[in-house]
Amino acid sequence: MPDRPRTPPALPDFTAHGAPGPDGVDDSAWMDVIHKMDEVYSQLVADEVALEEKNAQLEQSQQFIFSLLTAMSDVLVACNSAGEIEETNAALCELTGRSDAALRGAPVTSLMADEAGVARIRHAMGTPALQRGGTVIEVELRDAAGQPVPVDFNCTPRLDATGRRVGLVFVGRPMGELKRAYHQLREAHEALKRTQQQLLHSEKMASLGRLVAGVAHELNNPISFVLGNVHALQRYTERLRRYLGEIHAGTPVDSLAPMRRQLRIDHLLADLPSLMEGTLEGAQRTADIVQGLKRFSAADRGERGAVALNEVVEQAIHWVRKGTAPSFDVRWSPGPDATVQGSAGQLLQVMLNLIQNAWDAASSSGASPPTLWITGTLDGTTARLTFRDNGPGIADEHLGRLFDPFFTTKPVGKGTGLGLSISYGIVEQHGGRLLAGNGLDGGAEFVVELPAM
Incomplete structure (x- = not known):
């Protein structure tokens, strides 16, 4: 209220000439009355000032609370014990497309998009021992377009001055955008996992591709040997058929002798055992090569067993030499026979990777x-394998990133940057360690440590 002059009302001056006041009241009594009236008026003025200050404070508090409700991004609903809405905020009005005046007095259940939400709200309203810290209920509100919007409401009791529950307060955040973002994130994660699997498969196929030349060379010898023997057997079969035909026709023995010499039947019969033995040996060699290749190329099914580590290294050296690096000088100093628990195919992939990388660098x-x-x-x-080449070594700035996926120092198109990362993961899955550094005499040095059985 505006300030205005405050002066006590004028009083009659009964003591002007020492005359007694009305009804014979003396001067001292009137003075007491005047003083009391002045005190009462002063108190009224002080109370009015205090009341104006409290009104101003109350208005500031209301404005503060209103600004908080307006600034809240979460929706808020306060209802009485009957479930009628008493307070809302701007976020709820914006979500529902209804004004604050239209929402006040309406049942809180009218905000729900389905009967399940109505049942959850009524259950919360009917629960007398609602947690003071809040109870979370999941409901769907109907937005301005009439579409359901998922909201996680935190429901807390509203108490009066005596501690009696007079209603509930619901505070929640619309989860539609969050759930859509989570769904997109999950789809992206699944796509990333599929891509990762494809990359891992591509890297494995790349390692397998480097062996194709060696496999072709390795298979060529026994297959050529088998084919040559089979052709010889075909010729021998034709001779035997002619000779046996003459015998079955009843040709005299004397007449068969020249044919026997002509067809070289005795030489044929002497050559058959070694011919069959060589054919079997070539076929077995081919089967062994194919079986070794299958162990490497087959998808890992988590099957593990005892693996002779030295044999894996020797097999890897053999494949790389027969494949991409026939002139690679690999000096292998095997240690004591060490057996580790794991997947022979996966460990072979690690050895192939390290040997191939050493060849590329050197x-x-x-x-x-x-x-x-x-x-x-x-x-x-602990079984330990040390691989040291005579290449340029590893730059200091690359040592910390060497096992990172997609990190490579090779030219574009020459490497995926996954070989060492995959090898590191395989060794770690086998309970071991893969270390990298530079040798004392130069060149890169990799150490594979695996727990021995």
């Missing part, structure tokens, strides 16, 4: 000849 640096030293040791229960 040959690209112009080392003559490209050389790799592989040393095996057995230290108690």
Whole structure:
């Protein structure tokens, strides 16, 4: 209220000439009355000032609360014990497309989009021992377009000055955008996993592709041997058929002798055992090569067993030499026979990767000849393999990123950057470690440590 002059009302001056006041009241009594009236008026003025200050404070508090409700991004509904809405905020009005005036007095259940939400609200209203810290209920509100919007409401009791529950307060956040974002994130995660599997498969196929030349060369010898023997057997079969035909026709023995010499039947019969033995040996060699290739290329099914580590290294050296690096000088110093628990195919992939990387590094640096030293040791229960090449070594800035996926120092198109990352994961899955560094005499040095059985 505006300030205005406050002066006490004028009183009659009964003491002007010492005359007694009305009804014979003396001067002192009137003075007491005047003083009391002045005190009462002063108190009224003070109370009015205090009331104006409290009104101003109350208005500020209301404005503060209103600004909080307006600024809230979460929707708020306060209802009485009968479930009638008493307070809302701007977020709820915007979501539902209804004004604050239209919402006040309406049942809180009218906000729900389905009967399930209505049942959950009524259950919360009828629960006398509602948690003071709040109870979360999942409902769907109907938005301005009439579409259901999922909201997680935190429901808390509203108490009066005596601690009696007079209603409930619902505060919630519309989860539509969040759930859509979560759905998109889950789809992206699934796509990323599929891509990762494809990349892993591509890297494995790339490793397998580097062996194709070696496999072709390796298979060529026994297959050519088998084919040559089969052709010889076909010729022998034709001779035997002619000779046996003459015998079955009843040709005299004297007449058969020249044919026997002409068809070289005795030489044929002497040659058959070695011919069959060579054919079987070539077929078995081919089967062994195919079986070894299948162990590497077959998808990993989690099947594990005892693996002779030295044999895996020797097989990897053999494949790389027969494939992409026939001139690679690999000096293999096997340690004691070490058996580890794991997947032979996966460990072969690790060895192939390390040997192939050593060849790439040594040959690209112009080392003559490209050389790799592989040393095996057995230290108690730890089998250790050290791979050291005579390449340029690993730059200091690359040491910390060497096992990161997609990191590669090779030219574009020459490497995926997944080989060492996959090898690191395989060794770790086998309970071991894959370490990288530079040798004392130069060149890169990789150490594979695996728990021995």
